[in-house]
Amino acid sequence: MLALPPRWARAGSVAVALVGAVLAPLLVLVLAGQGQSEVAVIERSGELLLRHGTPYLAEPQTVAEYTPYLPGMALFGLPRALFGADGWPARLLGDARLWCTAVFLGCLAAAVRAHGRGAVTLTAARASASAPGRLSSASGGLAPGGGPTVPVRPVAGPAVPALTAPVLTGPVLTVAALVASPLVALPLCVSGVDLPLTGLCVLALALAGRAxxxxxxSALALACALKWTAWPAVAVAAALLAATAGRRAALRAAGTAAVGTAALVLPSALRAPGPLVEQVFAFPTGRGGLPTPASSPLPGRLLADLAPGGWYAALALLLLAGLAVARSLVRHPPRDAVAAADRLAVGLALAFLLAPAGRYGYLALPAVLALLPRLSGSPRIPRASLAPRRSRRPRPWSAPTAAPRPRTPQVVSAP
Known part of the structure; x- marks a missing residue:
């Protein structure tokens, strides 16, 4: 790598990291049939969905028989039910981790493409604004300072493509480096459960940033049908759209997400409502028939075990944190995809920390959400270009002053 040019050396280093940290260990674990218990849970839920129309067992006896995911997650287990596990081709094609990884990488590619187009538009606008000699006027007027001001349109030229060419190559390399890092490579190889949700949330925020x-x-509906952890992303995307594209666009996004989620979840929910509530909502929060294995000593877990009413105290803190994040979305809505991802990452981090049951590994989700939009080339809107917010304080009242009467000329008569 040292003998290669800098550009090729960086790309070669990332390729070597991807092979050594992702591709090789993933293939070894898949062919050996090893992984965390979540993989077997997803594959079993896919088989149950195919045979019985619901991914939940009616009376689970052990923790491994619980399915703490919404019905959409069972779709990743359908390949195992279709291909089986006889022979290495079927074992490879049926593993749920490969399909979770494929959806994750597909969402990242679509998000990079969306961010890249937004970056090209923003860069073109800045290039046009910085080249006053290349602007043509359409109508006349006067500026506040007395000079002429006219609506302008940029004249096409070779300068703008030259400025935007690096945008299409840099984000791909940085996102690939993040995938090869332990933050993503480790869960990708051993579990892969949260990767589709993360990719869909990043893609949804990127699309919301492009109005x-x-x-x-639609992307939010797919994410919300996997785990209820993605539900706060609907509020964040709606706030972003309301601040940049208007309330009607925000309502369209929220309505599409609600209808799509209902279409994916309701068939299984109506077929087995009791097991769904027990396994998806009660079990992960420590209120199921069996104790949850998510018992990392996070603040919410410690508070829940402190006293008989500790579980309710942790739940109250969790609700207060959610209200605080919701208030921030109303008073200071995000203006771009990066700010929206930051707000979602903060909300999820608070939820994982204050939940009555949780794991340290859950915090990897908000960390990836905060990093991916920045690395994928999302354009940031400068604060100076944002319109100032109106002050809600009433203006001090002052009595109207009477207009001066016109003075009439005095006529002096001659003596």
Missing amino acids: RPVAAG
Whole structure:
């Protein structure tokens, strides 16, 4: 790598890291049939969904028989039910981790493409604004300072493509480096459960930043049908769209997400409502028939075990944190995909820390959410270009002053 040019050396280093940290260990674990218990849970839920129309066992006896995911997660287990586990081709194609990884990488590619287009538009606008000699006027007027001001349109030229060419190559390399890092490579190889949710949330925020409410709502519907952890992303995307594209766009995104989630979840929920509530909502929060293995000593868990009413105290703190994040979305809505991802990451981090049951590994999700939009080339809107917020304080009242009467000329008569 040292003998290669800098550009090729960076790309070669990332390729070697991907092979050594992702591809090789993933293939070894898949062919050996080893991984965390979540993989077997997803594959079993896919088989149950195919045979019985619901991914939940009616009376689970052990922790491994619980399915703490919404019905959409069972779709990743359908390949195992279709291909089986006889022979290495079937074992490879049926593993749920490969399909989780494929959806994750596909969402990242779509998000990089969306961010890249937004970056090209923003860069073109800045290039046009910085080249006053290349602007043509359409109509006349006067500026506040007395000079002429006219609406302008940029004249096409070779300068803008030259400025935007690096945008299409840099983010791909940085995102690939993040995938090869332990933050993503480790869960990708051993579990892969949270990767589709993360990719869909990043894609939804990228589409919302480009003012595409229906596409963003569709991505949110897929994410919300996997785990209820993705539900706060609907509020964040709606706040982003309301601040940048208007309330109607925000309602379209939220409505699309709600209808899509209901269409994916309701068939299984109506078929087995009791097991769904027990395994998806009660079990992960420590209120199921069996104790949850998510018992890391996080603040919410410690508070829940402190006293008989500790579980309710942790739940109250969790609700207060959610209200605080919701208030921040109303008073200071995000203006771009990076700010929206930061707000979602803060909300999820608070939820994982204050939940009555949790694991340290859950915090990897908000960390990846905060990093991916920045690395994928999302354009940031400068604060100076944002319109100032109106002050809600009433203006001091002052009595109207009477207009001066016109003075009439005095006529002096001659003596």
